[in-house]
Amino acid sequence: MALSSFLALCTLRAGVDPHSARQTLSALYAKGPSPFAASDRTHFARLQVIDEVRMHKPRALDHPVLVFSADVDGDVESYLLEVLGASAATFAEVLHLCADAPDDATAPGFAPRATAFLLAHELTVGLPYVNSPGATAVGIRRAVLRRRQLAEFAVTHQAKSPAERRKDFLELFANARGRTPERALGPKEAP
Amino acid sequence: MANTAGKATATTLLIPLRRGWAVWCRVLFPIARRLPAMTAPLRRQSFIHVAHWTLTDRLDGHPLGRTCFYFQSNFDGAMNEYVDVFEQAVPGRMRMIWAGGLDYPHLYPSERYRKWSVEHASHVQHYYAAYGHATTTEVAAALEVDERLDRFVRACDAAETDDEFDRRYRELLAEVARWL
Numbered sequence: 001m002a003l004s005s006f007l008a009l010c011t012l013r014a015g016v017d018p019h020s021a022r023q024t025l026s027a028l029y030a031k032g033p034s035p036f037a038a039s040d041r042t043h044f045a046r047l048q049v050i051d052e053v054r055m056h057k058p059r060a061l062d063h064p065v066l067v068f069s070a071d072v073d074g075d076v077e078s079y080l081l082e083v084l085g086a087s088a089a090t091f092a093e094v095l096h097l098c099a100d101a102p103d104d105a106t107a108p109g110f111a112p113r114a115t116a117f118l119l120a121h122e123l124t125v126g127l128p129y130v131n132s133p134g135a136t137a138v139g140i141r142r143a144v145l146r147r148r149q150l151a152e153f154a155v156t157h158q159a160k161s162p163a164e165r166r167k168d169f170l171e172l173f174a175n176a177r178g179r180t181p182e183r184a185l186g187p188k189e190a191p
Numbered sequence: 192m193a194n195t196a197g198k199a200t201a202t203t204l205l206i207p208l209r210r211g212w213a214v215w216c217r218v219l220f221p222i223a224r225r226l227p228a229m230t231a232p233l234r235r236q237s238f239i240h241v242a243h244w245t246l247t248d249r250l251d252g253h254p255l256g257r258t259c260f261y262f263q264s265n266f267d268g269a270m271n272e273y274v275d276v277f278e279q280a281v282p283g284r285m286r287m288i289w290a291g292g293l294d295y296p297h298l299y300p301s302e303r304y305r306k307w308s309v310e311h312a313s314h315v316q317h318y319y320a321a322y323g324h325a326t327t328t329e330v331a332a333a334l335e336v337d338e339r340l341d342r343f344v345r346a347c348d349a350a351e352t353d354d355e356f357d358r359r360y361r362e363l364l365a366e367v368a369r370w371l
Contacts (some may be wrong), residue, residue, distance in 0.1 A: 003264075005196040005241065005243045007243075007245065007261075007263070009250050009251040010251055011250075011251045012254075022314075022316050023317035025317045026316045026317065028317050029317070032362065034317065034319035036319040037319060037321075041320075042263040042319065042321050043240070043241060043265075043316075043320075043321050043322075044199070044201070044240065044241055044319065044320050044321070045319040046197050046201050046203070046263075046315045046317060046318045046319070047316055047317040048203060048313060048314065048315045048316050048317070049316065050203070050205060050250070050313050052308055053205050053207060053255060054205075054206075054293075054310055054311050055207050055256065055257065055293065056208070056293065061250065061253070062253065062285070063206055063251065063253040065250045065251050065252070065253075066241065067203065069263060070243045071265070077334065087247060094356065101230065108366050110222060119367055121202050121248055121251055123242075123245055123261065124245070125243045125245050126216070126242040126243070126246050126247075127218045127219075127220040127243060127244040128224075128241070128247040129230055129233060129239060129240070129241065129242045129243065130240075130241050130242070131233075131234060131237060131238075131327050131330070131331065131332055132331055132334055135236055135321065135330075135334055137321040139321050139334075139337075140325075140330055140333070140334065141242070141320070141321060142335040142337070143330070143334050143336065143337035144322055144325045144329065144330065144334035144369075146336065146337050146340055147329075147332060147333035147336040147370070147371065149224060149366070150257075150336060150340060154364055154371070161353075162353040162354055162356065162357035163353045165356075165357060165360065166356045169360065170344075170347065173340060174344050181222065185246075
């Protein structure tokens with residue numbers, strides 16, 4: 001599955017001070033898991049406020065922006081619908097910082113309207129780079145876990161008999177692939 | 192710290208460009224997208240998970256006065272190390288992109304280049320990394336191991352003896368040892 005990089009820049013609402021907007025975003029950590037964790041399709045995501053650009057020296061932007069960025073598996077629209085629906089209250093708080101954004105998580109159709117809002121503010125990415133193209137976030141998390149498990153298994157099972165090693169190996173790794181240990185072990189070793 | 196999640200670090204750079212440089216980038220980007228050789232050295236260094244470069248002359252419709260690079264990266268380690276590795280791994284490609292930045296100080300001495308990069312960086316207030324506990328190299332290694340582990344499991348057969356299984360198991364370990 002291809003990785004999509006999504007980037008939206010949304011002007012802060014009039015009267016919203018960039019400093020307080022930053023505090024709102026930073027405070028999300030204290031409220032539990034990241035709202036982006038609601039989707040298994042998220043690889044990386046960030047929220048930030050940009051209020052200056054350096055033209056020889058720092059220059060304040062007349063219109064500070066909130067950056068909503070996510071690198072995700074598959075198409076962006078279905079991803080946004082998923083996370084904005086699953087973490088509606090948190091994202092409503094974030095979007096409340098932005099001019100003309102839907103910000104009532106309890107209103108009917110919040111996720112579709114918030115998705116449309118973000119898509120309308122998208123800045124199309126010019127040149128993407130992905131170190132492991134084609135690998136999904138779920139696949140990577142699983143691979144990282146299994147690599148660690150295999151390394152540990154190799155150490156802890158050095159002194160075991162071939163039969164014990166086979167049984168434990170298949171219980172640990174074959175189950176995760178949807179193969180029953182019984183089938184893989186054969187009739188003699190099956191519990 | 193918001194710019195980090197586990198071993199992953201986020202950086203966002205907004206760098207105004209010298210006049211005319213955007214034209215070159217509009218030629219370069221489509222070529223780089225189509226030619227894997229352009230990014231092969233980065234992949235060999237294996238320190239960036241995901242990054243992207245974008246050209247824009249406005250932020251949400253508001254003109255910036257110049258075309259700028261909007262650059263985001265998710266990488267291993269700290270910003271200074273990141274810049275160092277970039278400089279050493281792909282100096283030519285670095286110049287191809289960044290040399291058009293306003294007040295670009297050249298890659299060497301590194302200290303000036305690092306300072307220039309950091310001056311254009313914006314702090315990230317909320318950062319999420321789904322596998323921030325693993326470095327880019329660990330992710331690449333894990334995918335290599337997982338592919339071979341899958342192949343091994345698919346080849347498991349009930350008719351196989353324990354000793355035959357064990358021989359294959361040892362072959363698997365020998366094959367994946369460099370990634371464990």
